[in-house]
Amino acid sequence: MAVTNTPAATVLPSLQTIQGLAGRMFEGILLYDGASRLVYANAAAHRLCGECYPRDLSSGLTLQQLLPGDALAQARAEGRWSGHLSFGGDAILMVHVYFGAEHGEHFLVLMQDLRQVRFHDQELLRRHAELNVRLTAAQEKLLQSEKLASIGQLAAGVAHEINNPIGYVHSNLGSLQEYLHSLFALIEAYERALRSPDPRAMIPEIDQTRARLDIDFISRDLPQLMTESREGIERVTRIVRDLKDFSRSERDESWKLVDLHAGLESTLNIIWNELKYKTTLEKHYGTLPPVECLPSELNQVFMNILINAGQAIGERGTIRVQTGHDGDHVWVEIADSGPGIPPEAQARIFDPFFTTKPVGxxxxxxxxxxxxxxxxxxxxxxxxxxxxxxxxxxxxxPVRQPQATVEAV
Structure with a gap:
């Protein structure tokens, strides 16, 4: 037996289905015949007409009473009419009228309560504001995580930069302790001479003590030892301060006028151990005015680009840092002598998670x-x-930020 495929019959919704769906709508739907008799109205239409018109639909509100002036004639002539209808208080209806005569004349009226629209707009704005707050918080967390990740990658180098001065300060303290013992021994020799009936007779003993303890060398070495120790402690203090400034959260920072050169030097101080063994650093600083910015964030930019430049260089190369001022703008340029970026990758280098570096x-x-x-x-x-x-x-x-940007923080 032959089997023939026939297309499935198109199932049209019933009138009850359409009325059921219309009953769930926020918009009012009314259907009038050509004689302006009400054929159908959903629940929203009854509510809106009851709130806005002197007469409600159940008391025979006609199409002429529903619409202003020539709206009905225009709908009949052009097939549609739209307009805003204002009532007492804040009630405003957006009304659309459609006319058709295919199966007898009918007018379809669609009413929209603009108060409801405003409510939805306000709700949308509220949700948008919430999303903005959450997005800003997520961006702050990402920024802070990247800062901490950068510090984690630099931890070994930073520890080395701290250990070096701490090491020779510790060594100097040991020498200082020995020098103090020698100086106290010399002081005791002088005290014995002062207590002696003939102090002059003690001069040879004092000279022998000075020679044995090498006091002349101590007097020359001690100031240098103290200077080196002070410089070492200052070096550690700078590194710790720069790390603290760099790792500062955006919430702890405000827009301020700063010296970008100080930010560059602070950043170089943190990452110097990553660069010094294979790069020659050239600095050509111009004259810059104070720049309005979030300093720790810009320092992160400098760090990211400087580290990339260092990693791009092979065994030995040059990094050149230049700055300049041009009208209302300043610029900071970081150039490296590495192999360069392939043209196909240049368009993607600012894309999130895009990297040309090996895994890890x-x-x-x-x-x-x-x-x-x-x-x-x-x-x-x-x-x-x-x-x-x-x-x-x-x-x-820019040297100065737009006022709205500063006020938004």
């Missing part, structure tokens, strides 16, 4: 976060990279 060497977030920080400062990052010639990143920033 980078998160792919450094340049993305840097791009966002600079954009937040109403600046830009220009990139110029050529294979075999190295890469150059120029950070351009």
């Amino acid at each position: 060497k980078g998160t792919g977030l450094g340049l993305s976060i840097s791009y966002g920080i600079v954009a937040k400062h109403h600046g830009r990052i220009d990139v110029d990279s050529r294979i075999g010639e190295g890469s150059r990143f120029r950070i351009v920033l």
Whole structure:
């Protein structure tokens, strides 16, 4: 027996189904015939007409009473009419009228309560504000996590930079202790001479004590020892202070006028152990005015680009840091003598999680976060990279931020 495929019959919703759906709508739906007799009205239409018109639908509210002026004639002539109807208080209805004569003349009226629209708009704005707060909090956490990740990667180098001065300060303290014993012994010799009936007779003993304890060497070495120790402690203090400033949360920081050169020096102080063994650092600082910014965030930008420059260099190379001032903007340029960035990768270097480094060497977030920080400062990052010639990143920033940006923080 042959089997024929026939298309499934199209199932049209019943009138009861349509009325059931219309009953759930917030918008009022009314259907009038050509003689302005009400054929159907959903629950929302009954409510809106009862709130806004002197007569309600059950008492025979006609289409002429429902619409203003020539609205009915225009709907009949053009097939549609739309307008706003204002009532007492804050009641405003957006009304659309559609006319059709295919199966007898009918008018379809759609009513929308703008108070409900405003409520939904306010709810949407509230949710949008909540999302913005949550997004800002997430961005802050990401920024702080990247800071801490950077510090974690630099931890060994920072510890080495701290251990070096601590080491020779500790050694100097041992020498100082020996010097103090010698000086106390010399003081005791002088005290014995003062107590002697003939102090002059004690001069040879004092001279022997001075020679035995090498007091002349101690008098020359002691100031140098103290100077070295003070410099070592100051070095450790600078590193700790710079780490504290760098790791500061955005919530703890406000927009302020700062010296970008101080930020560059602070950043170089933290990462110097990562660069000093294979790079020659060239600094060409111009004259910069104080720049309005979030300092620790900009320092993170400097750190990310400087570390990338150091990692791009092989066994030995050069990093050049330049600054300049051009009208209402300043710029900081960091260039390296590495192999350069392939053209196909240059368009993606600011994409989140994109990295050309081996697995475990980078998160792919450094340049993305840097791009966002600079954009937040109403600046830009220009990139110029050529294979075999190295890469150059120029950070351009306004000297002053728009007032609205500062007030928003």
